[in-house]
Amino acid sequence: MTRIIAAVATAALLLTSTSAFAQAAFPTRPNTLQGQAACAGYTVDNYKERFxxxxxxxxxxxxxxxxxxxxxxxxxxxxxxxxxxxxxxxxTYDAFDKAARVVTNFWAETH
Known part of the structure; x- marks a missing residue:
């Protein structure tokens, strides 16, 4: 968990300290939680409201x-x-990936 927090803090610093103007030119990595039973109904657009x-x-x-x-x-x-x-x-994606694995493991152990 400490590593995830450190990764997010690093990502936040990168997002606030780097000037970037153009859209990135590389493929978007997948949302591995999309369609998973663990987070049924969650989307990138509704996660705050759903929570x-x-x-x-x-x-x-x-x-x-x-x-x-x-x-x-x-x-x-x-x-x-x-x-x-x-x-x-x-x-930031790596922090997401680790958090997604925690979610799916928690789901598997509790449901």
Whole structure:
């Protein structure tokens, strides 16, 4: 978890300290949670609202993990939109990938 937080902090610094004007010219890496039962109904566009709607229910930990992972993927896509290099964008994607694995493992162990 500490490594994920450090990776996100690094990504945030990259996003705020680098000037980028053009859209990135490399393929977008996949959202591996899309279509997975663990985060059913979550999208990059609705993850905040979906978490808010489910944050008081019995699966609050699962919803917290899903929202966090989707936030990382949103940050990755945002870095691409802002034109950051592939290696800079991959810092955030790697944090997403680790968070997605935590979500799917948690889902497998609890459902």
């Amino acid at each position: 808010a709607a489910n944050s008081g229910g019995p699966d609050v930990q699962l919803h917290s993990l899903c929202a966090g992972a989707y936030n990382y993927y949103w940050m990755y896509l945002n870095a691409i939109r802002k034109g950051f290099s592939e290696s800079d964008c991959n810092v």
